[in-house]
Every structure is written in structure tokens, then in C-alpha cells.
Amino acid sequence: LAEDAKYVSMFDDDARLAAKIRHPAIFEVYDFGTSQGQHFLALVWIHGVSLGSIHDGVGAGGLPIPMILRILADMAGALDYTHMLKDDAGCLLAVVHRDITPPNIMIAFDGTVKLLDFGLAKARTQRSRTDTGFVKGRFRYLAPEQLEEGREPDWRVDIFALGLCGYEALTGRRLFDADDPTDAVRAVQLYESPPPIRDVRPEAPAELEDLINRALAREPALRYQSASRIQSALERMLEEKDPGFTRRRLKELLTALFPELGGDPSRA
Numbered sequence: 685l686a687e688d689a690k691y692v693s694m695f696d697d698d699a700r701l702a703a704k705i706r707h708p709a710i711f712e713v714y715d716f717g718t719s720q721g722q723h724f725l726a727l728v729w730i731h732g733v734s735l736g737s738i739h740d741g742v743g744a745g746g747l748p749i750p751m752i753l754r755i756l757a758d759m760a761g762a763l764d765y766t767h768m769l770k771d772d773a774g775c776l777l778a779v780v781h782r783d784i785t786p787p788n789i790m791i792a793f794d795g796t797v798k799l800l801d802f803g804l805a806k807a808r809t810q811r812s813r814t815d816t817g818f819v820k821g822r823f824r825y826l827a828p829e830q831l832e833e834g835r836e837p838d839w840r841v842d843i844f845a846l847g848l849c850g851y852e853a854l855t856g857r858r859l860f861d862a863d864d865p866t867d868a869v870r871a872v873q874l875y876e877s878p879p880p881i882r883d884v885r886p887e888a889p890a891e892l893e894d895l896i897n898r899a900l901a902r903e904p905a906l907r908y909q910s911a912s913r914i915q916s917a918l919e920r921m922l923e924e925k926d927p928g929f930t931r932r933r934l935k936e937l938l939t940a941l942f943p944e945l946g947g948d949p950s951r952a
Contacts, residue, residue, distance in 0.1 A: 686723055695723055701779065702802045704769065709762040710799045711790070731793050733942055736786035739852060742941065746856045746885055749892070750926040751937050753918050756850050758797035759789060760915035763846065766805075767839045767911060780838060781805050784845035785825045786852065791938055793945070795931030823868035824860045825849075828902050831873055840904040843911060847899025854896070855884040876902055892921055 685691040699716035702725075706712070712728040735755065738747065746752075766779045783801055790798045827844035830837050851859050859878055862868040878900050881893045895917055901907045908914050922929060 692723065698802060698805070699725055701777075701805060704777075705766065705802070707762055707765045709758040709797055710765070711801075730790050730798055732790050732796075732798075733938070733945065734787045735789040735791065735849065735853065738791065738938075738941060739786060739856065742856070747853050748937060749854075749885075749888060750922060750929040751934060752850065752853045753892070753922040753925065754929065754931075754934055755789065755791060755797050755853070756846065757915050757918035757922065759784070759799055759846055759849070760911045760918060762799040763839075763842050763911035764915060767842070778839075779805055781842050781845075782837065783822065783825075784842050784849060785822050786849055789849065791934070793935060793938055795933075795935035795938075797934075823865045823872070824858060824862065826869075826872050827904070828872055828875055829904060831869060838904070839911075840907050840909070843899050843907045843914070844901075844904075846911070846914070847896050847907075850896045851878055851881065851900065854881050854888055854892075857884070859900070889921060889925065891917070895921075 696716075699713065702713040703716065711730065713725060714728065715726040716724060718724070763781065763784070766781060769777045769779050771777055779802075781799070781802060782805060784799075788800045790800055792798065825845045825848050827837065827841040829835050830841055848859055851857075860868050860871040860875070862871055878897060881896060882888050882890070895914065899907055899914065
């Protein structure tokens with residue numbers, strides 16, 4: 685790919701966009717460029733595990749609800765920041781991440797949460813990067829409108845994907861459970877609404893189920909129209925459900941799930 689000018693241009697666009705971003709819940713880009721003919725990105729190294737790995741670690745029981753609230757609230761804050769990001773002239777960049785998935789949500793062993801990988805992000809200032817017939821993003825985490833021909837996805841596809849991650853974290857189940865891309869696409873196209881969360885997790889607050897359902901509305905106009913609204917609601921729920929839940933508690937939960945990694949960064 686390094687010999688293809690189009691991909692080199694995409695790489696540079698992604699690097700410039702990521703270098704603009706400075707938020708405690710988003711991974712940092714330290715530098716990018718070319719060294720001895722090789723293109724590089726220098727990123728922060730995070731001692732932690734992805735949300736996808738945590739799913740695998742806890743099995744079908746689902747994650748503790750306070751832990752889910754903390755992770756989703758931090759991700760909503762990160763999305764609000766990126767969606768509202770402006771250029772040097774004060775113009776909205778209209779950044780859409782487009783790849784909010786459990787593997788791209790990292791929980792560090794110090795109790796911080798980080799959103800990774802803006803490789804599929806698209807900003808107003810970037811070149812068009814979607815070839816005809818090719819849909820960007822992991823198929824199981826696409827919003828329905830991303831499969832509609834001629835429709836340009838906006839920030840609300842990130843809202844939908846965040847809802848998908850929350851649904852999986854709560855239930856231990858994928859909403860679009862298909863490994864084959866064709867089957868996954870068909871499931872997204874036929875989607876209307878998610879199965880009830882409290883059928884699987886009866887202890888989940890009704891307000892949390894309502895929040896996830898709204899984020900997962902098929903029509904973008906029915907979803908939350910800003911990630912900040914989601915963050916505020918989640919922070920309020922966390923304060924009501926477990927006011928003593930801190931990042932130290934998140935660190936302790938993560939270390940209990942992965943004791944073989946928590947004390948040794950070299951093994952993560």
C-alpha cells in the first residue's frame with residue numbers, strides 16, 4: 685500500500701486528523717511522518733485490554749452494570765468531543781469515527797478508558813474515501829443507513845454503534861450475530877429494534893434499557909442527537925446506582941478479570 689499514492693494520502697489524512705485530537709478518553713498520536721522510506725505513526729501505548737477481550741473474559745453473564753456505565757459514559761464524552769471538533773478557523777470538522785466497536789474501546793489497568801483507531805474516521809476536510817460498493821466499518825457494527833445507497837452517514841452512526849457496544853456489554857450477546865459479511869449485512873438491513881435487555885439482565889435499570897434502545901433506533905432522527913446527552917444521562921445513572929464507583933473500582937474489576945496481566949505491562 686505504501687506504493688499507492690491514494691493510500692499514502694489516506695494515511696496522511698488520518699494522521700493529521702488524529703494529531704488534532706486531545707481528549708483524556710482518546711488515544712494520543714505523538715508523531716507521524718516518514719523514516720527511511722517507511723511511513724509511521726507513533727501512538728501512546730496503553731497497558732490494558734479491549735472491551736471485546738473483557739466480553740470474552742466474563743462470558744454470558746455480562747459485565748457489572750456500574751462498569752458498563754463508566755465505560756459508556758467515557759466513550760460518549762470522547763464522541764461528543766470528536767463530533768464537535770473544529771479547525772483553526774473555528775469551523776466544525778464534522779468528524780465521524782465510523783468504527784466504534786468493542787476492539788476499539790480500551791480499558792487501561794489504571795482505570796482510564798480510551799477510544800482507539802480513527803482509521804475510518806471521515807472529516808469535512810478529508811478526501812472522499814469510500815469506493816463504489818464498499819462499506820467502511822465492521823459489518824456487525826454498522827447502522828442501517830450506512831447500507832443505504834446514496835445516503836451519507838453522519839455522527840449518528842457513532843451513536844448507534846455505541847448503543848451496540850452497550851447492548852453487548854449488558855447482555856453478553858451480539859445484536860447482529862453473524863460472522864459472514866453477507867449475513868451480517870442482511871441482519872442490519874432487516875433490523876427494526878433490539879430484543880429486551882431486561883429479559884437477559886433483569887437487574888438493569890429501566891432507564892438504561894431505554895437509553896440503549898433510543899441509541900439503537902433504526903431511524904437516525906429518533907436517536908439521541910448528541911453524545912453529550914448520552915454522557916449526562918449515564919453519569920446521572922452511575923451516581924444513582926453506585927455513587928462510590930470510582931476509576932479505582934474500575935481498575936480493581938479489570939485486574940480481577942485479568943490477574944495475569946494487571947501487574948505486568950509487558951504481558952498485556
